[in-house]
Amino acid sequence: MKYISTRNSSKEFNFSEVFMKGLATDGGLFVPKTKPRLSNEELLRFSKLNYQDLAKEIIFLFCNETVNKKELSNIIDKSYSKFSEKSVVKINAIGKNEILELFHGPTLAFKDIAMQFIGHLFDHHLKNIEKKINVVVATSGDTGSAAIDAIRGKDKMNIFVLHPNNKVSSIQRKLMTTVKDKNVFNIAIEGNFDDCQNLVKNMFADHQFSSSINLSGVNSINWARIVAQTVYYFFSYFQTCQLNEKINFSVPTGNFGDVYAGYLSKKMGLPIGKLIVATNQNDILHRAISKGQYKAHSVLETLSPSMDIQVASNFERLIYDVNDCNANKTNKIMQGIKNEKEYLIEEKELRKIKEDFISESISEQELLSCIKKTYENHKMIIDPHTAVGLGALEKINLTDKSIVLSTAHPCKFPEAIKKAINIKSELPEKLNYILNEKENFDVINNDIAEVKKYMLNKLN
Ligand SMILES: *Cc1c(COP(=O)(O)O)cnc(C)c1O
Secondary structure (H helix, E strand, O other): OOEEEOOEEEEEEOHHHHHHHOEOOOOOEEEEOOOOOOOHHHHHHHOOOOHHHHHHHHHHHHHOOOOOHHHHHHHHHHHOOOOOOOOOOEEEEEOOEEEEEOOOOOOOEOHHHHHHHHHHHHHHHHOOOOOOEEEEEEOOOHHHHHHHHHHOOOOOEEEEEEEEOOOOOHHHHHHHHOOOOOOEEEEEEEOOHHHHHHHHHHHHHOHHHHHHOOEEEOOOOOHHHHHHHHHHHHHHHHHHOOOOOOEEEEEEOOOOHHHHHHHHHHHOOOOEEEEEEEEOOOOHHHHHHHHOEEOOOOOOOOOOHHHOOOOOOOHHHHHHHHOOOOHHHHHHHHHHHHHHOOEEOOHHHHHHHHHHEEEEEOOHHHHHHHHHHHHHHHOOOOOHHHHHHHHHHHHHOOOOOEEEEEOEOHHHOHHHHHHHHOOOOOOOHHHHHHHHOOOOOEEEEOOHHHHHHHHHHHHO
16 A cells, blocks of 8 residues: 655655654655555454454555564554453443443553554564654643553653643643653643644754654654554444444544544445544634634633644645545645635535534533533443533434544543542552652743754753
């Protein structure tokens, strides 16, 4: 399978290049030249596999040119060995719908599913390389800890994590800052998540800087993450549906990575009805999908901080798709967004988007009452992000069965859970130690020069 940039289709890349680069040098995102399409026979065969074996089949479709099946099989087995659920994910019925728990990895959020895979994929690619890799990542809370857990202690890698100072939950922060490995560096930026993301983008755009320290990224634009995330759409479908039955997925959304993986699954032939793009009050994607207005407002702090984002990077992949996979046109649109700070989606493209997506935005009050109602009616404590997904589904009121992606363990957000149901959501015992551990992080201004200087200092 060959890949191209969403902004330039003339140059082709293979999976390993796409994985190691993360972002194309023209600023575009990598996409496969054509998406694989599964036959009914293949779907039937896949439906009988356990999670790990299914992952091996699906991911192989995307990397078969540069990673062989045996190597991939090893990578996947190692990636999911630290999960507390044998089948990686867990599915619970809630009325006629299902809750898909994706948070049984080491840092209790769905990001572990892709990040553990990426960590071992790095090991595989660095085997024969001398020079160290420096990973830099911006986080609104969960990406950071998931990336740190995946990369800590590796001798050919360092990881720098930028989080917005005082804007992640205390548990989220402690999961990142109590890690002691010498290759882990936490930076608290005086700004919001979009500022952190911009700093990272700027670092990559500075080719002299990025190549001098062998900079690499693991943010949700990395194609390898998207691919790893398609697996649970397939798995949960097979566990809950008869083949050919249609089901919707409700996906709490920030950077459009997770829900794009659902879209990719649908394009590969999985019988998905609608993908519900569920946002909190940072509703740029809801405005884009319901009204065609893709325009960033300023970021609001909410009870679901991992989705406190205005610029949804992965949305570019959808823009590319609905514009007939025309990279020239996508490039123009992206330049337009950069200059005008706005993209008005034309009717033809919007109609295409609405064939696959429906959106809703959830207020803080709706979020709290969703947690409360779910606890009262089902004795289930859901985290605030999951509540955005479930709340949006209930607001839209679709008749078909749906699966709600449950993206984090409620104990990561004790403040929100307490507010909703006045219960203290306890950490799993094996993580209790982080509460009393010393934290290591440095606070730095939202200033690219200062951040670069800090990094170079640490590397010398
Ligand atoms: C990152 C995150 C999301 C949003 O996922 P995207 O791929 O950015 O849309 C939702 N919930 C939780 C708990 C997260 O950590």
